[in-house]
Amino acid sequence: MWNLKQLADFDAKKHLDTVFADGEVTEPEKSDLLALYKRYVATNGRPSDELRAEGHRKELYELIHKAYGQVQDNGRLKQLRADLKLLADYCPYCGFAPISDLDHHLQRAHFKLLSIYPLNLVPCCxxxxAGKRRKPSDDPAKHQIHTYLDSLSNFDFLRAKASLHPKTGALKVQYSIEQCEGMSDELYRRLQLHLEEFDLQAKYNRQVNIHLGEHEHSMSSTFARGPEELRSWLVGTADANKKRFGANDWRRALFAGLALCPAFWSGGFRKALGLKDQPDWAAA
Ligand SMILES: [Zn+2]
Structure with missing residues (x-):
C-alpha cells in the first residue's frame, strides 16, 4: 500500500508519436510536453500553476485531454494501460481492493496536458x-500523497488501536497515523488526509471482520495452548505481514494493534468473532 514502483522504461515521446501519428500535435509542442513531464518529476507531482501549463493554443489542451481515450483497452496506448495495471496487485490507496481503474493523480480536468503521462496515472480500485476529490487543494498540507514520487518507505506510521466493547464484546479497531521520528508536519497532515479522503476507516472496518474471520481457526487453535500463545501469534502475524506487504500495511497494523489488546488475546476474541462455544482448554 501507499507506494508503487514507477513504470520502468516507458518512452513518453513514443506515446505522443503513437497517439498523434497524424501530426495534430507539432514537434515543438511535443518537446514542450516532454519538458512539462520533467517538471512534474522535479516538483514531485505537486499541483501548481506551472503544471497547469497555461499559454498554449486552446486545441492542444483538448487534444491531450481527449487522447486519454487511447489509454483504454482497445486504444492505441492499450499496452500502457496493461503495463500500469500490472504495477500493483491491490489498490495503493486502500491496500486491499483489486485494480480496476487508472486514476489521474493530478486531475485530468485541471491538468489536461498530463492526461496521458504515465507517472500521473495510478492503478487503483x-x-x-470515485471517492477522490475532484479539485486539488491550494494548501500544500492537503496535497494528495503521490504513489510513485512521495517515498514513505522510511516511515512506520500506520497504527490500529483495538478495543472490545465492555458490554457487547464487539471489536473496535481505530486506524490512525503516528507522526514518527523525522516525519514533517506537512507529511503527517497529508497522511491523515489520505485516511479521510479515501474513507479508509469505514473501508477497513469491513475488511477487518472479513480478514479476522479467515483467521478464526488459527486463532482458536493457538488460543487452545493459552492466551500468551495467541499474543505471540498476533505479533508473529504482524511481522509476517510487514515483510510481505510493508510496514504500513493495514493488516500489519491490525495484528500489531490486537497484540496490544489483552482483552482480545486473553479470550475476548471469541465473542468479538461471534464464536459462542468455550475453547477446549477452558472446558478441560
Ligand atoms: Zn482502493
Missing part, C-alpha cells in the same frame, strides 16, 4: 477512484 474504482471506489477509491
Amino acid at each position: 474504482s471506489p477509491c477512484n
Whole structure:
C-alpha cells in the first residue's frame, strides 16, 4: 500500500508519436510536453500553476485531454494501460481492493496536458477512484500523497488501536497515523488526509471482520495452548505481514494493534468473532 514502483522504461515521446501519428500535435509542442513531464518529476507531482501549463493554443489542451481515450483497452496506448495495471496487485490507496481503474493523480480536468503521462496515472480500485476529490487543494498540507514520487518507505506510521466493547464484546479497531521520528508536519497532515479522503476507516472496518474471520481457526487453535500463545501469534502475524506487504500495511497494523489488546488475546476474541462455544482448554 501507499507506494508503487514507477513504470520502468516507458518512452513518453513514443506515446505522443503513437497517439498523434497524424501530426495534430507539432514537434515543438511535443518537446514542450516532454519538458512539462520533467517538471512534474522535479516538483514531485505537486499541483501548481506551472503544471497547469497555461499559454498554449486552446486545441492542444483538448487534444491531450481527449487522447486519454487511447489509454483504454482497445486504444492505441492499450499496452500502457496493461503495463500500469500490472504495477500493483491491490489498490495503493486502500491496500486491499483489486485494480480496476487508472486514476489521474493530478486531475485530468485541471491538468489536461498530463492526461496521458504515465507517472500521473495510478492503478487503483474504482471506489477509491470515485471517492477522490475532484479539485486539488491550494494548501500544500492537503496535497494528495503521490504513489510513485512521495517515498514513505522510511516511515512506520500506520497504527490500529483495538478495543472490545465492555458490554457487547464487539471489536473496535481505530486506524490512525503516528507522526514518527523525522516525519514533517506537512507529511503527517497529508497522511491523515489520505485516511479521510479515501474513507479508509469505514473501508477497513469491513475488511477487518472479513480478514479476522479467515483467521478464526488459527486463532482458536493457538488460543487452545493459552492466551500468551495467541499474543505471540498476533505479533508473529504482524511481522509476517510487514515483510510481505510493508510496514504500513493495514493488516500489519491490525495484528500489531490486537497484540496490544489483552482483552482480545486473553479470550475476548471469541465473542468479538461471534464464536459462542468455550475453547477446549477452558472446558478441560
Ligand atoms: Zn482502493
